Amino acid sequence: MNKIYLISYLFAPVGRAPGINRTYLAKYLAEEGWDIDVISCANPHGLFRSFPLDKALLDILPPSVHLHPIKSFYWGAIGGMGALLKLWEDPFHNWYRPVMENSQSLLSKKGILYAVVPPVINARIAFDLSRRTKMPFLMDFRDNVYDLPAAKVKASASIIASSVKCLQDMREHYDLPDITGRVIYNGYPVECHPDKAVNEKSDSLKIIYTGLMGMAQSPVLVARAVRLLERIHPETRDRINLEYYGPANYYTKFFLRRYLGRNIHYRGYLPFMDTLRIIAGADLLSVTLQPGKRDYSYAIPSKIFQALATATPVLAAGTTGGALQDFVVSNGIGRFSAADDIENQAEDIYSFWKNPHKRREMVENIKKIKVEYHTRYQARLLSEHLRMLFN
Numbered sequence: 001m002n003k004i005y006l007i008s009y010l011f012a013p014v015g016r017a018p019g020i021n022r023t024y025l026a027k028y029l030a031e032e033g034w035d036i037d038v039i040s041c042a043n044p045h046g047l048f049r050s051f052p053l054d055k056a057l058l059d060i061l062p063p064s065v066h067l068h069p070i071k072s073f074y075w076g077a078i079g080g081m082g083a084l085l086k087l088w089e090d091p092f093h094n095w096y097r098p099v100m101e102n103s104q105s106l107l108s109k110k111g112i113l114y115a116v117v118p119p120v121i122n123a124r125i126a127f128d129l130s131r132r133t134k135m136p137f138l139m140d141f142r143d144n145v146y147d148l149p150a151a152k153v154k155a156s157a158s159i160i161a162s163s164v165k166c167l168q169d170m171r172e173h174y175d176l177p178d179i180t181g182r183v184i185y186n187g188y189p190v191e192c193h194p195d196k197a198v199n200e201k202s203d204s205l206k207i208i209y210t211g212l213m214g215m216a217q218s219p220v221l222v223a224r225a226v227r228l229l230e231r232i233h234p235e236t237r238d239r240i241n242l243e244y245y246g247p248a249n250y251y252t253k254f255f256l257r258r259y260l261g262r263n264i265h266y267r268g269y270l271p272f273m274d275t276l277r278i279i280a281g282a283d284l285l286s287v288t289l290q291p292g293k294r295d296y297s298y299a300i301p302s303k304i305f306q307a308l309a310t311a312t313p314v315l316a317a318g319t320t321g322g323a324l325q326d327f328v329v330s331n332g333i334g335r336f337s338a339a340d341d342i343e344n345q346a347e348d349i350y351s352f353w354k355n356p357h358k359r360r361e362m363v364e365n366i367k368k369i370k371v372e373y374h375t376r377y378q379a380r381l382l383s384e385h386l387r388m389l390f391n
Contacts, residue, residue, distance in 0.1 A: 001390045003111025004036045007122045011040035015054030017302040023057045024189035028379030030064040042069035046091050047080025050247040054271040070098050090121040113137035127152045144298050165298040165323040182385045186302050187375035188309035192276040198360040205353045207242045208282040213251040218290030223259035225345035280310035289318035297322030308370040313362040332365040
């Protein structure tokens with residue numbers, strides 16, 4: 001069996017992390033010899049969500065990756081509101097029927113139905129198509145998802161997870177055997193500025209935040225830390241520069257705007273490759289996760305792998321004891337503080353500013369570990385796992 005039907009609501013040209021990561025995964029799986037059909041949504045939309053386009057992503061796909069964007073009917077904010085009220089399982093529930101109606105023409109030959117979760121609608125489509133066609137299906141958990149029917153998860157030929165903690169959590173929640181599943185990291189698709197060096201004579205520090213702007217990420221954490229640092233250590237005033245890159249939305253308007261000015265700026269959305277070049281030119285990459293109703297202790301954000309791609313040390317804040325802290329600290333690629341400890345985050349920035357030689361050491365640590373997190377390498381591991389299961 002050499003065919004994969006990748007069911008992913010988001011895919012190129014959508015320039016959000018899920019679209020970017022799945023696009024490069026498809027590219028590198030194709031290089032491993034797989035024939036790939038991608039079933040994605042042609043018009044993604046949702047409540048308080050933005051879906052910026054990066055059409056350059058389409059150019060990286062080889063001929064063996066075939067795109068099938070399926071249009072859902074537009075229901076505006078209704079999907080998100082209905083999901084919040086538990087009227088249906090997913091804010092993208094409106095995509096289910098169009099995909100199923102087109103499934104006969106989409107599934108031209110026997111293959112593996114590969115569902116990326118979330119959103120859960122991908123899993124539902126894969127499960128129902130599997131029952132209809134008798135093709136095997138597999139679930140890939142990029143986030144912890146707890147509201148799938150256990151029977152559907154257990155029917156999956158295997159599960160893939162984005163981190164060790166994610167795999168452990170999903171095994172425990174769905175009562176799966178300890179031998180079930182494989183960790184495949186999001187990874188970084190391309191290198192940028194691999195020979196980066198630290199300017200230890202500079203008296204300034206440039207911090208970049210890129211990506212989603214929302215309550216889960218809480219990117220204002222680093223802005224608050226910069227402003228506090230200026231009060232604690234006045235000599236850092238105008239020496240620490242912070243730039244934000246990401247799609248404009250409610251968060252940038254109502255939460256981020258109040259911190260902007262002088263040395264903190266919001267630059268808007270950039271395509272992926274432009275974003276990598278911006279990160280490569282910075283001293284630090286800010287990676288934040290805000291603990292709340294949802295537990296993100298399993299998560300290693302895609303920005304971590306962008307830091308590896310650009311050899312940029314990480315300024316991280318999130319859940320103490322989580323996968324983010326473990327990855328950053330154990331690999332020696334940055335500093336980590338609890339998300340609710342702004343004072344400690346400020347001191348992290350101060351330490352980076354005062355000790356450029358520490359940043360140089362982190363850059364060298366990144367260069368030592370980065371090869372195993374390249375998306376090409378992760379795709380090879382996934383390919384081996386799939387061939388073991390289905391050949």
